[in-house]
Amino acid sequence: MTDIHDFADDRRAKRNxxxxxxxxxxxxxxxxxQFVVGGLAGGMIAWTPCLATLPISMIxxxxxxxxxxxxxxxxxxxxxxxxxxxxxxxGLGAAVSAYGLYTGSFLILLLGSYLAGIYMSAxxxxxxxxxxxxxxxxxxKAISYVMAGGLISAxxxxxxxxxxxxxxxxxxxxxxxxxxxxNIVGVFLFLALDLPKGTRGTTPDLNAPTPRTRRELFADPxxxxxxxxxxxxxxxxNLVMTSTPLAVVGCxxxxxxxxxxxxxxxxxxxxxxxxxxHLIARFGTTKIIATGLAILGLAGVVALSGxxxxxxxxxxxxxxxxxxxxxxxxxxxLAGSHAPHERGVVQGMNDMIVFGCVTLASLASGGxxxxxxxxxxxxxxxxxxxMVPFIVLAGGALIWLSFKPQTAEV
Numbered sequence: 001m002t003d004i005h006d007f008a009d010d011r012r013a014k015r016n017x018x019x020x021x022x023x024x025x026x027x028x029x030x031x032x033x034q035f036v037v038g039g040l041a042g043g044m045i046a047w048t049p050c051l052a053t054l055p056i057s058m059i060x061x062x063x064x065x066x067x068x069x070x071x072x073x074x075x076x077x078x079x080x081x082x083x084x085x086x087x088x089x090x091g092l093g094a095a096v097s098a099y100g101l102y103t104g105s106f107l108i109l110l111l112g113s114y115l116a117g118i119y120m121s122a123x124x125x126x127x128x129x130x131x132x133x134x135x136x137x138x139x140x141k142a143i144s145y146v147m148a149g150g151l152i153s154a155x156x157x158x159x160x161x162x163x164x165x166x167x168x169x170x171x172x173x174x175x176x177x178x179x180x181x182x183n184i185v186g187v188f189l190f191l192a193l194d195l196p197k198g199t200r201g202t203t204p205d206l207n208a209p210t211p212r213t214r215r216e217l218f219a220d221p222x223x224x225x226x227x228x229x230x231x232x233x234x235x236x237x238n239l240v241m242t243s244t245p246l247a248v249v250g251c252x253x254x255x256x257x258x259x260x261x262x263x264x265x266x267x268x269x270x271x272x273x274x275x276x277x278h279l280i281a282r283f284g285t286t287k288i289i290a291t292g293l294a295i296l297g298l299a300g301v302v303a304l305s306g307x308x309x310x311x312x313x314x315x316x317x318x319x320x321x322x323x324x325x326x327x328x329x330x331x332x333x334l335a336g337s338h339a340p341h342e343r344g345v346v347q348g349m350n351d352m353i354v355f356g357c358v359t360l361a362s363l364a365s366g367g368x369x370x371x372x373x374x375x376x377x378x379x380x381x382x383x384x385x386x387m388v389p390f391i392v393l394a395g396g397a398l399i400w401l402s403f404k405p406q407t408a409e410v
Contacts, residue, residue: 012194013134017145019192020126023083024149025156027186028123030090030179032157032266034059034116036259037165037172039246039366041097044171045106053242053366055097055113060238060362062093062117063124064355070121071348079129079195084187086122089115091183098176112176119183121351127328128347131335132195137281140332144277147270147328154266158259165255217338217346225401226334227350229289231357232394233326236296236387239361240303240319241265243369243383244312250376251307261312268320276328285333286398292325293398297391303384307377315384326394
């Protein structure tokens with residue numbers, strides 16, 4: 001049971017945040033590695049270049065289809081159970097992907113990528129777990145600090161990838177084997193979590209408030225706008241980032257250049273997290289989300305203005321900062337829009353919708369990049385032009401919310 005004093009000074013929440021930051025840093029480093037090699041490995045053994053990014057799409061699809069059952073499962077069994085399950089799936093997925101790469105089987109590589117998506121889904125709930133024992137004032141900071149753990153993963157992942165990328169005769173095999181080891185080591189971090197145990201085996205509280213239905217929840221303007229803005233921020237980041245290694249190599253640069261650009265991008269995704277929570281507390285969630293959307297648009301402008309290394313670095317850095325403001329802002333807005341007993345449904349549905357759209361963006365990324373123009377430059381341009389209608393959608397949703405009567409946070 002949570003002690004009132006623990007909640008007041010957030011001692012318990014700060015301990016959990018420290019564990020989740022470490023998990024984000026160590027275990028999270030596998031995702032940059034997966035995203036760098038996924039398209040390259042797919043392009044090596046896929047039946048057609050148009051399917052090169054399908055392994056990345058399968059990771060996101062795995063995350064989308066996992067969220068609706070993993071979130072309620074964690075509400076029943078506790079966050080720790082779900083995080084350990086996700087880590088086990090991440091290790092198994094990397095092992096299966098390694099086998100698929102070794103045998104040259106694209107289907108097995110896709111299966112391993114899908115299993116890796118279960119880990120991605122579990123990692124997505126780190127940010128929500130940070131709020132489970134946090135006070136209202138500490139909540140946006142807790143989310144930001146956990147997301148900031150990705151800063152270390154942005155260093156570990158791509159740099160480790162450089163060391164193991166060509167460790168074996170089969171290209172990229174070393175990357176997947178290194179990910180297996182990361183998951184084995186990282187799973188022990190969750191022993192230090194001090195979170196609610198879940199509701200399994202407890203006597204139902206007859207006086208507990210009745211959760212709103214899904215229809216009622218998604219009639220709430222704050223929930224709707226939070227989901228839309230999270231969806232757009234994450235989907236556009238994934239749309240552009242998925243094609244980046246292919247565009248960089250296709251424009252005549254090296255695999256190491258692609259690693260360095262992705263590393264800079266992931267750093268930009270998480271460095272702002274050290275102050276995003278403070279900015280949200282000072283200026284409000286909607287202003288920070290709007291700033292994030294504007295920066296995403298600027299990233300597209302930089303990408304369309306040229307294909308030099310400076311353009312790639314500049315566009316991907318702006319893309320990371322825009323994602324940070326948009327996604328953390330949307331997560332904070334969502335966390336304050338539902339009651340604790342509604343979190344299993346709301347958070348699961350949110351991540352299913354968000355990663356469903358990210359899956360579509362990932363699928364579209366490969367097609368736009370490889371099959372919409374006669375050259376990598378034309379494909380890269382199409383990828384970035386595709387951002388425009390979605391930025392308009394999210395911006396319109398924020399404007400719509402501003403005209404709605406404001407209610408207190410739940």
